[in-house]
Amino acid sequence: MTVTHHVRVHKSEENLAREDQLAWKIAEVAVDPVEVTGEVADMVINRIIDNAAVAAASITRAPASAARQQALDHPVSVGGAGATVFGTPLDRRTSPEWAAWANGVAVRELDYHDTFLAAEYSHPGDNIPPILAVAQHVGADGKALLRGIATGYEIQVDLVKAICLHKNKIDHVAHLGPSAAAGIGTLLGLDAETIYQAVGQALHTTTATRQSRKGEISTWKAHAPAFAGKMAVEAVDRSMRGETSPSPIYEGEDGVIAWMLDGPEASYEVPLPASGEAKRAILDTYTKEHSAEYQAQAWIDLARKLHNERPELADPANIESVVLHTSHHTHYVIGSGANDPQKYDPTASRETLDHSIPYIFAVALQDGAWHHVDSYAPERAGREDTVALWHKITTLEDAEWTRRYHSNDISEKAFGGRVEITLTDGTTLVDEIAVADAHPLGARPFARENYIAKFRLLAEPVLESEEIERFLELVQRLPELAADEVAQLSIVAKPGVLAAAPAPKGLF
Numbered sequence: 001m002t003v004t005h006h007v008r009v010h011k012s013e014e015n016l017a018r019e020d021q022l023a024w025k026i027a028e029v030a031v032d033p034v035e036v037t038g039e040v041a042d043m044v045i046n047r048i049i050d051n052a053a054v055a056a057a058s059i060t061r062a063p064a065s066a067a068r069q070q071a072l073d074h075p076v077s078v079g080g081a082g083a084t085v086f087g088t089p090l091d092r093r094t095s096p097e098w099a100a101w102a103n104g105v106a107v108r109e110l111d112y113h114d115t116f117l118a119a120e121y122s123h124p125g126d127n128i129p130p131i132l133a134v135a136q137h138v139g140a141d142g143k144a145l146l147r148g149i150a151t152g153y154e155i156q157v158d159l160v161k162a163i164c165l166h167k168n169k170i171d172h173v174a175h176l177g178p179s180a181a182a183g184i185g186t187l188l189g190l191d192a193e194t195i196y197q198a199v200g201q202a203l204h205t206t207t208a209t210r211q212s213r214k215g216e217i218s219t220w221k222a223h224a225p226a227f228a229g230k231m232a233v234e235a236v237d238r239s240m241r242g243e244t245s246p247s248p249i250y251e252g253e254d255g256v257i258a259w260m261l262d263g264p265e266a267s268y269e270v271p272l273p274a275s276g277e278a279k280r281a282i283l284d285t286y287t288k289e290h291s292a293e294y295q296a297q298a299w300i301d302l303a304r305k306l307h308n309e310r311p312e313l314a315d316p317a318n319i320e321s322v323v324l325h326t327s328h329h330t331h332y333v334i335g336s337g338a339n340d341p342q343k344y345d346p347t348a349s350r351e352t353l354d355h356s357i358p359y360i361f362a363v364a365l366q367d368g369a370w371h372h373v374d375s376y377a378p379e380r381a382g383r384e385d386t387v388a389l390w391h392k393i394t395t396l397e398d399a400e401w402t403r404r405y406h407s408n409d410i411s412e413k414a415f416g417g418r419v420e421i422t423l424t425d426g427t428t429l430v431d432e433i434a435v436a437d438a439h440p441l442g443a444r445p446f447a448r449e450n451y452i453a454k455f456r457l458l459a460e461p462v463l464e465s466e467e468i469e470r471f472l473e474l475v476q477r478l479p480e481l482a483a484d485e486v487a488q489l490s491i492v493a494k495p496g497v498l499a500a501a502p503a504p505k506g507l508f
Helices: 022-031 038-058 062-072 096-108 124-138 142-162 172-188 192-206 220-240 256-260 294-309 328-334 357-367 384-390 399-406 448-459 465-475
Strands: 002-008 267-273 319-326 393-397 417-423 428-433
Touching: 002 022, 022 142, 022 172, 022 192, 022 267, 038 062, 038 096, 038 124, 038 142, 038 448, 038 465, 062 096, 062 220, 096 124, 096 220, 124 142, 124 172, 124 220, 142 172, 142 267, 172 192, 172 220, 192 220, 294 328, 294 357, 294 417, 294 428, 319 328, 319 357, 328 393, 328 399, 357 384, 357 393, 393 399, 448 465
Parallel strands: 319 393
Antiparallel strands: 002 267, 319 417, 417 428
């Protein structure tokens, strides 16, 4: 059964025992030798496929290229074999923290992999690059890698269920540093003391403001989770050398909760698996069919449906207004409630358009589809009829959709809302959607064949067909892979693909 831990701020004189601290409880989950269930193993495989798919699609984009070049400009560290970097030959290795960085950016760049939303939001697939990089570096087998990834997902999802970061303007990757450190600890079979110190250091170094997802969104959006993964690798290394970290990192009177989150009077109820309980949190997560912010997934599907049923809605001349009644989060983060002029700016960056539900709904309504490149192209964003329709779309918070968004009941949790379209002839069209079609409770839930199809679609332009088949055959045997096979868990680009990508030089 799940155990709920009461977490609050403690004054220094209270002398909170280490065993009562959240970081220690996380470490205890990480060291629990409970077996990974077959259902969880299958989903881990799906998410490794998903990560490789979206990394392939972003492999020549500027942020991924810059991060890859940074990694390749560092030699393999002397303590192991090093780790692979997406796109490069399998024998081209770099230090694991830099591989975590480069691969983390490639995975996150298009905002196209898995998601979990509760009190906070997250992309728990961000745990995979650092854990995999360390596994390759130390020569771990597939079973150890599987266990590490299951822990990374478990800790991140449990933290996201309980502790909201964004309302205090802290970026959501503050939950990723601790989860990745815990996952690496499980992978390596470290003791609770070492993992406890690594979790504390990883959290201490990865708390930052969420300006990275506000206003004119920069390319740091893709780098932020990669930085958290890199810091997790370094935190584990440091703790393995016997070094300690700030404590109590969550509960201290000058700690994260007191000064970065809800303040000295705050408390949280954090659910973690009991001793001997399988780590199943990955099964609560869901991936994206479309390359856009997760809160946009259901809206794209609804717009696609309306496009097919009512093609006249594509013409802004027929529409007086479009109001999306939705959750607090969708309204204030990616909707008109954010009060960001950039969300209506046809010259805005891809990262900004990805976080504009008015733009996304307009394009999906006109096109009846969503494409990870074409839907963000400057010429697409600047199309006159699109801009006209886009500026007629606003969002409003609806209390019921907010309640469902925050519900802990998976069966009623929702990420969509209700659309009310007022036509120029005075009639009104109303429709709604609760979850994306690809969601486990959606119209067409993603299964293994969908993950593979997504990988093939995104990988075919940049990988040889033989490489696609090699990777798919290998990853689907994950629990039985030997260490030398784990070392091959990467994707190699076609000849000339990386040569044509940017290769910027910097300090290193």
